[in-house]
Amino acid sequence: MAVQTTASTTDSASGAPAPFGPAAALSCRECGTRYPLSPVFACLECFGPLEVAYDLPTGDPEALRARIEAGPTNIWRYAPLLPVPADVATKPNINPGWTxxxxxxxxxxxxxxxxxxxxxxxxxxxxxSFKDRVVAIALEAARTFGLTTLSCSSTGNLAGAVGAAASRAGLRSCVFIPHDLEAGKVVMAAVYGGELVGIEGSYDDVNRFCSELIGDPIGEGWGFVNVNLRPYYGEGxxxxxxxxxxxxxxxxxxxxxxxxxxxxxxxxxxxxxxxxxxxxxxxxxxxxxxxxxxxxxxxxxxxxxxxxxxxxxxxxxxxxxxxxxxxxxxxxxxxxxxxxxxxxxxxxxxxxxxxxxxxxxxxxxxxxxxxxxxxxxxxxxxxxxxxxxxxxxxxxxxxxxxxxxxxxxxxxTGPTATIRPTLAAFREAGLA
Amino acid sequence: MAVQTTASTTDSASGAPAPFGPAAALSCRECGTRYPLSPVFACLECFGPLEVAYDLPTGDPEALRARIEAGPTNIWRYAPLLPVPADVATKPNINPGWTxxxxxxxxxxxxxxxxxxxxxxxxxxxxxSFKDRVVAIALEAARTFGLTTLSCSSTGNLAGAVGAAASRAGLRSCVFIPHDLEAGKVVMAAVYGGELVGIEGSYDDVNRFCSELIGDPIGEGWGFVNVNLRPYYGEGxxxxxxxxxxxxxxxxxxxxxxxxxxxxxxxxxxxxxxxxxxxxxxxxxxxxxxxxxxxxxxxxxxxxxxxxxxxxxxxxxxxxxxxxxxxxxxxxxxxxxxxxxxxxxxxxxxxxxxxxxxxxxxxxxxxxxxxxxxxxxxxxxxxxxxxxxxxxxxxxxxxxxxxxxxxxxxxxTGPTATIRPTLAAFREAGLA
Structure with missing residues (x-):
């Protein structure tokens, strides 16, 4: 798995934008241990959840407000406050936000x-759904880490958000759902053309299976947005x-x-x-x-x-x-x-x-x-x-x-009345 | 029916914005006959369809572009080019556009x-759906004409657009649909709480009945967005x-x-x-x-x-x-x-x-x-x-x-595969 285990908050020597923008590290929410920005999600010391820590821009709030207001009408206007590169808006995204x-x-x-x-x-x-926000940040992390398959376990909204984002970004997607999901939700999850796998079992079984996949060589190059990319995902x-x-x-x-x-x-x-x-x-x-x-x-x-x-x-x-x-x-x-x-x-x-x-x-x-x-x-x-x-x-x-x-x-939720198409029927129904 | 049969393109003596903005008249698309801005839709001379004619702003395009760009991120940024008052964005609307x-x-x-x-x-x-655009303009015309019920015949998208717009604007809505519409579409049409009337007949029967209603005293105060408000509606x-x-x-x-x-x-x-x-x-x-x-x-x-x-x-x-x-x-x-x-x-x-x-x-x-x-x-x-x-x-x-x-x-459109939650099953399905 091609993983970049460190990230600079400033531009690199090449002049390319820092891949994680103002993000400085992953930090354990429980014990505070810091880790390089990588596709990990649990603290090795205490198993606590990791979250993104920042070196946020200091200086004139007016200037920052103006910079944000001049940005696109989607979540990328807040790129200076997110774990994404400054040029994130130029990459293929479904561009959620500014609802x-x-x-x-x-x-x-x-x-x-x-x-x-x-x-x-x-x-x-x-x-x-709001899931487009979190998936957009996870997708960008997947790109930076060189991951090539976007994945998740889902019972609905998340499956569609992952499928749509991956299709537009040109990544493979492979989404796992319980096999007995409602037909409509299956269509929403499948229509974006990625792989959709029904799992014979409950949602808990689906989750357990995803954890197994991450630990297996099969899972190399896979970004599970709500598992190994969860620290980035959450920032959305x-x-x-x-x-x-x-x-x-x-x-x-x-x-x-x-x-x-x-x-x-x-x-x-x-x-x-x-x-x-x-x-x-x-x-x-x-x-x-x-x-x-x-x-x-x-x-x-x-x-x-x-x-x-x-x-x-x-x-x-x-x-x-x-x-x-x-x-x-x-x-x-x-x-x-x-x-x-x-x-x-x-x-x-x-x-x-x-x-x-x-x-x-x-x-x-x-x-x-x-x-x-x-x-x-x-x-x-x-x-x-x-x-x-x-x-x-x-x-x-x-x-x-x-x-x-x-x-x-x-x-x-249904019709107030069902009538023959005559004015008399309309009056009789008490609608006039 | 409270109808304003004329409209000024400039501010009135009261200083209120002109109710139809730059719109000057209704004009027959066939013979060019002009009519005051009112809830009519067919030419009395030739039965041709009426459309909105404008005195559009002249002068510096740069200034107009800047005015538009400074407007809200919805259709009302184009108020200077639409048959709506300059303050339309301050009224309760569902504010479509800028998709x-x-x-x-x-x-x-x-x-x-x-x-x-x-x-x-x-x-x-x-x-x-795009219907929100056309309904928004029709709703504003209904308000100006003092109409109190927003209505339409519909088989789907339009019913929801009318229901939502009327609810937010505080107008009554009464929408007519064929009685045998799919259940999902009925829910979408009914959920906004307006009146929903199923008509025993085809969509053509629904339309015919709506025309009858417009001609009857029952229809006083009613704005059928795609009939008597059609000239405004279309501008959306x-x-x-x-x-x-x-x-x-x-x-x-x-x-x-x-x-x-x-x-x-x-x-x-x-x-x-x-x-x-x-x-x-x-x-x-x-x-x-x-x-x-x-x-x-x-x-x-x-x-x-x-x-x-x-x-x-x-x-x-x-x-x-x-x-x-x-x-x-x-x-x-x-x-x-x-x-x-x-x-x-x-x-x-x-x-x-x-x-x-x-x-x-x-x-x-x-x-x-x-x-x-x-x-x-x-x-x-x-x-x-x-x-x-x-x-x-x-x-x-x-x-x-x-x-x-x-x-x-x-x-x-369905799952690529349905499998037991094991890595072996995943491999056997050819997904690895």
């Missing part, structure tokens, strides 16, 4: 929010924090409501917000981070409510399949962040999820996937229970697209 | 195009021309490949390109417009090939349902434009459509709906038949999203 931050006055009115409400709507990404979620702040006019909201699957997205958004403050790009002010889970897979919410520091794994049973990770790797970090910032973790049941999907569609014209029903439903519950101040300014995330989870709303 | 123009080098290589190829990918719109397609030119660096491509349903989109893109030249925003140079149809609904292609000026209606039978209009209202204008510019009209069969959807996905990571399969398939055929110069620069449109037409590719 809409929708001022949701109608929804705010229904929920009794007076301090302002925005929906960060990531269904606008190329394959219609920071761009949600950057975009929210920039789209608010370079300032932070009071509250953010974020879905929890593995918990990675929530922790990286917090990391991004802290970077914005450290860089002077936004004013240093308190913010509260709220995590949202489905009741049928709510191990972090349960731990939060019980006052525990550890997260007890569960067997998921919820319509919010993109959040159905029973043993969330970043669960403890999520608990830390919710408690440190004064936020909370809450959950809603399947009926509340469906109601929230419809509420968001009816008020703002945004058709969210079940994960968006979870965040909007949790926002409603947080207000009703007094955990979130409606007079504060809130941003709620929708991370995916309703077209991918039609089954969730189909049983309760 | 990606993807440099498609992989696809170009496969097709043998050496002059450069771009895909204008309108699946990035809020409800994932001009923004595709503006965006393509601006995203190319304020210049025109040599060739454009555009799908044909009613033909309105193609004619309005041509109108937009001519405006850009007239305004000095781009250099005046020749361009060729190619129309793309599905073989199972190819009345314009048939007329083009036969050298006819009239289009003989057909009964559609194709998987490209969003293009399945058997009697395209703007067919004769499409023929004029294809012939005047030196382009052509071509068609592809269902198998070629599916192959083209997969080709685009495999090369560029873009999952198009069947209409995108039609344009990419036609592009391939035009090159193979020598009708389109591969050494010239081409832009091909994808107007919708593959997630909405999964059935088209499902039968031929």
């Amino acid at each position: 809409k931050l929708v001022k949701a006055d109608n929804l705010a009115r229904e929920l009794g929010i007076t301090g302002g409400l925005h929906v960060k709507d990531d269904s606008g990404n190329p394959t219609h 979620s920071k761009t949600l924090a950057y975009e929210i702040a920039e789209q608010l006019g370079w300032r932070l909201p009071d509250n953010l409501v974020i879905p929890i699957a593995s918990g990675s997205q929530l922790t990286k958004i917090d990391k991004g917000l802290k970077e914005l403050i450290a860089l002077g790009l936004v004013e240093d002010k308190p913010y509260k981070i709220y995590g949202a889970q489905a009741e049928g897979c709510s191990p972090v919410s349960a731990a939060f409510k019980a006052g525990h520091d550890v997260v007890r794994p569960v067997k998921p049973d919820t319509i919010a399949k993109s959040l159905a990770i029973g043993n969330p790797a970043d669960g403890p970090y999520v608990l830390d962040i919710a408690r440190r910032t004064g936020g909370a973790v809450e959950d809603v049941n399947d009926e509340q999820i469906v109601d929230a999907i419809k509420l968001l569609a009816r008020t703002e014209g945004i058709f969210a996937e079940t994960a968006g029903g979870v965040t909007v439903g949790v926002l409603k519950k947080l207000i009703e229970s007094g955990q979130l101040d409606p007079a504060a300014e809130t941003v709620v995330l929708n991370t995916g697209d309703g077209l991918k989870t039609l089954d969730a709303v189909a049983p309760t | 990606k123009l993807v440099k498609a080098d992989n696809l170009a290589r496969e097709l043998g195009i050496t002059g450069g190829l771009h895909v204008k990918d309108d699946s990035g719109n809020p409800t994932h 397609s001009k923004t595709l021309a503006y965006e393509i030119a601006e995203q190319l660096g304020w210049r025109l491509p040599d060739n454009l490949v555009i799908p044909i349903a009613s033909g309105s989109q193609l004619t309005k893109i041509d109108k937009g390109l001519k405006e850009l030249i007239a305004l000095g925003l781009v250099e005046d140079k020749p361009y060729k417009i190619y129309g793309a149809q599905a073989e199972g609904c190819s009345p314009v292609s048939a007329a083009f090939k036969a050298g006819h000026d009239v289009v003989r209606p057909v009964k559609p039978d194709t998987i490209a349902k969003s293009l399945a209009i058997g009697n395209p209202a703007d067919g004769p204008y499409v023929l004029d434009i294809a012939r005047r510019t030196g382009g052509a009209v071509e068609d592809v069969n269902d198998e070629q459509i599916v192959d083209a959807i997969k080709l685009l996905a495999r090369t560029e990571g873009i999952f198009a709906e069947t209409a995108g399969g039609v344009t990419v398939g036609v592009l391939k055929k035009l090159i193979e038949s020598g009708q389109l110069d591969p050494a010239a620069e081409t832009v091909v449109l994808n107007t919708g999203d593959g997630l909405k037409t999964l059935d088209a590719v499902a039968p031929t």
